[in-house]
Amino acid sequence: MMHCFSKEMLNRFSFLSILIIVVFAINSCTKLDSTTLGGDLIPGSDRLAxxxxxxxxxxxxxxxxDTTIIDKTVQHVLGYVNDPMFGTTTAAMYFQMLPTIYPFSYPVGKDSLFLDSLVLSLSYNGAYGDTTASTTINAYRITDPNFKPARRYRVSESVQFSPADFLGSTTVKPTQIRRGYKLAFKGDSVFNQLRIRLDDALGTALLKESTTTGFLRNDSAFKAYLNGIALVADSTTSGSVLNYFLLNHPNSRLNLYYRYRKTDGTLDTTGTVFTFVPDTIRSASANKIHRNxxxxxxxxxxxxxxxxxxxxxxxxxxxxxxxxxxxxxxxxxxxxxxxxxxxxxxxxxxxxxxxxxxxxxxxxxxxxxxxxxxxxxxxxxxxxxxxxxxxxxxxxxxxxxxxxxxxxxxxxxxxxxxxxxxxxxxxxxxxxxxxxxxxxxxxxxxxxxxxxxxxxxxxxxxxxxxxxxxxxxxxxxxxxxxxxxxxxxxxxxxxxxxxxx
Incomplete structure (x- = not known):
């Protein structure tokens, strides 16, 4: 059977349909608002006020x-900050870079070895504070016999060193570290590395030491001579920035660049590295952070x-x-x-x-x-x-x-x-x-x-x-x-x- 509707009836039907839809939509919106207050709600009745x-x-x-300990495999912080709201923060790093094997030896005798440079490099991981500020970083030799790899150091603890055992210094900005520069040794470009040239006397000692009777013969002898390196930011000349470094990274090492005389009498340039080994037997590390x-x-x-x-x-x-x-x-x-x-x-x-x-x-x-x-x-x-x-x-x-x-x-x-x-x-x-x-x-x-x-x-x-x-x-x-x-x-x-x- 066919049903016929007038135009007036159709208009009324359309109006009622629209009205029902609008009322339903308003009711739905009200219901939604009452059940999404901040998320993760404990279920309750949607009809409750x-x-x-x-x-x-x-x-x-x-x-x-604070008893915080910064472990060897995570980033360490180094720098100086002067914040009007919280005062000053100084952060110093202490760590050991060691020969890759004992007894350590070179390809030729020490009389045929000639030092180019000794450079400390650290893998850079970012900055906090004024990233346009310069930081002056001083390196010192650690001779403290109590600096041990088995110990986990709190941020309130430091390692003893003498200012007289000064090894080198550099002044850098985070932007300079990130931008990178070319190595004199290979001509390659390096990025995200802090590099500090250290004292030639230490480089010469590492190069000329006997591998059988000197401090390169075993771990205890080496640490008796060089028990680590301390890096300290100079608060009088540094800007307001903390820099972050990873010791447990291939780019973190002590680079000894040298020339050696080959059998034909000519000189060749090469290098060797001393590395950080993050276990409880080889390398020690500490990160002192002081708030004032x-x-x-x-x-x-x-x-x-x-x-x-x-x-x-x-x-x-x-x-x-x-x-x-x-x-x-x-x-x-x-x-x-x-x-x-x-x-x-x-x-x-x-x-x-x-x-x-x-x-x-x-x-x-x-x-x-x-x-x-x-x-x-x-x-x-x-x-x-x-x-x-x-x-x-x-x-x-x-x-x-x-x-x-x-x-x-x-x-x-x-x-x-x-x-x-x-x-x-x-x-x-x-x-x-x-x-x-x-x-x-x-x-x-x-x-x-x-x-x-x-x-x-x-x-x-x-x-x-x-x-x-x-x-x-x-x-x-x-x-x-x-x-x-x-x-x-x-x-x-x-x-x-x-x-x-």
């Missing part, structure tokens, strides 16, 4: 008692031991912030569904722009404070971001993968009221707060930091501590001034999106 609770906090900044907060903007706050309107976060070895939020307990015992809970941290611009561009925002990590006062993961949330990996034998820790996309430790950027580009962090504590509401968790204080590795105390009945499997930040890379709990414009606070069941 969502409220927001803003919980004030108090913040106390402090200098961490005297006269800095942060110093009064760091030394006050009291809550402040500003908080200061500096990458390890650096500072951290204790965060207290007792108001979170207002949700305890409540029949709430927590859709999202987060600690909101916002940068307070200090300027000038040249300094802000040089000293970048780090990644942050949020801990809780355990009953013993040590760092602990965030209860319940850690199950979502803290994934067991393997045992790290170099660091003697159980390594865990940390999902920063969950924790919120990476900065987002916005323009503040004055148009300055600043960072904001939203640290996820959703599941912890949900379990406080359910009566399954007790509120703890928080600790906010910009760590090298996120380190945690050993769990009960465990001998070894726990750590992130990879670094959260490069060592000494980044710093941040943020609003404390009482800041008038950009306070730190806890924000909770919830529904009543």
């Amino acid at each position: 969502t409220d927001t609770l803003m919980v004030p906090v108090t913040t106390t900044s402090f200098i961490e008692n 907060y005297n006269g800095s903007t942060a110093q009064p706050v760091l030394l006050s031991s009291s809550p402040n309107s500003l908080a200061y976060l500096q990458t390890a070895p650096g500072t951290a912030v204790t965060v207290k939020a007792p108001g979170i307990n207002t949700v305890a015992g409540k029949n709430y569904i927590i859709h999202r809970a987060e600690l909101v941290v916002r940068q307070v611009y200090a300027g000038p722009l040249s300094i802000e561009n040089a000293f970048v925002q780090p990644n942050l990590h949020l801990y809780t404070v355990g009953a013993d006062g040590k760092n602990a993961p965030i209860p319940f949330d850690s199950a979502s971001y803290y994934i067991p990996s393997s045992f790290d034998f170099n660091r003697n820790v159980f390594a865990h993968n940390i999902l920063e996309t969950y924790t919120g430790g990476e900065p987002n950027f916005f323009n503040d009221a004055s148009g300055n580009r600043v960072g904001e962090y939203r640290m996820n504590i959703t599941r912890f707060i949900q379990n406080i509401a359910n009566g399954k968790a007790t509120l703890r204080d928080f600790r906010l930091a910009a760590p090298y590795f996120a380190q945690f105390r050993a769990p009960e009945n465990f001998t070894f501590n726990v750590s992130s499997s990879v670094s959260i930040n490069p060592i000494s890379y980044g710093r941040l001034q943020v609003g404390g709990g009482s800041h008038p414009q950009y306070p730190m606070f806890v924000r909770i999106y919830y529904s009543k069941q």
Whole structure:
């Protein structure tokens, strides 16, 4: 049977169809907004009304008692920084370059060997600070017999050397190291290498020493003569930049260039290398990093031991912030569904722009404070971001993968009221707060930091501590001034999106 519709009926039908579609679309949009508050929501009824609770906090900044160790296979830092906000940083490197084999020998006798030069080269891995600044680097000979390869040195520890054992110096900029230059020996171009010509007397000694009775005969004899090289940045002539180097790289070595007389009486030019061997038997290394907060903007706050309107976060070895939020307990015992809970941290611009561009925002990590006062993961949330990996034998820790996309430790950027580009962090504590509401968790204080590795105390009945499997930040890379709990414009606070069941 055929049904016929008039033009008027068709128009009415079209209007009703469009109206239904619009109403459906509006309803769908409303439903979407109520279920995507910040992501990773704990499931709840889409039809429940969502409220927001803003919980004030108090913040106390402090200098961490840092036990960071920089292992042999990772980048080391060298240089000098003068930052008005955090004061000065000086970083020195100590390491051993050794013969590739013992007893070490040359292709001809020492009477037929003639020195060209002795050059230390280090593989360059980047810079932090003013990359246009020059750094004057002085090299010294280490004779300290206590510098041992089996020991893992903390960043607070240095190696003894005498200024009288001066070996050489150079002044370089990061741009010069990256740009590269030609070698006098081969005419080849090298890039991303720091090169320091060392004292000819040391080069001659290495070239002319007996391979059977002298210090080239075995490892202990060689280290008794040259137990390593110390590199120290001259703070009086250096600019504000830290440079990063890899000792465990083919380009990091002691290059001995020399000429030797061939059987036909002519001279040929060649070279040999002394290398860094990153094990517990051959080469030792240490990386001393010293922070001096005297006269800095942060110093009064760091030394006050009291809550402040500003908080200061500096990458390890650096500072951290204790965060207290007792108001979170207002949700305890409540029949709430927590859709999202987060600690909101916002940068307070200090300027000038040249300094802000040089000293970048780090990644942050949020801990809780355990009953013993040590760092602990965030209860319940850690199950979502803290994934067991393997045992790290170099660091003697159980390594865990940390999902920063969950924790919120990476900065987002916005323009503040004055148009300055600043960072904001939203640290996820959703599941912890949900379990406080359910009566399954007790509120703890928080600790906010910009760590090298996120380190945690050993769990009960465990001998070894726990750590992130990879670094959260490069060592000494980044710093941040943020609003404390009482800041008038950009306070730190806890924000909770919830529904009543």
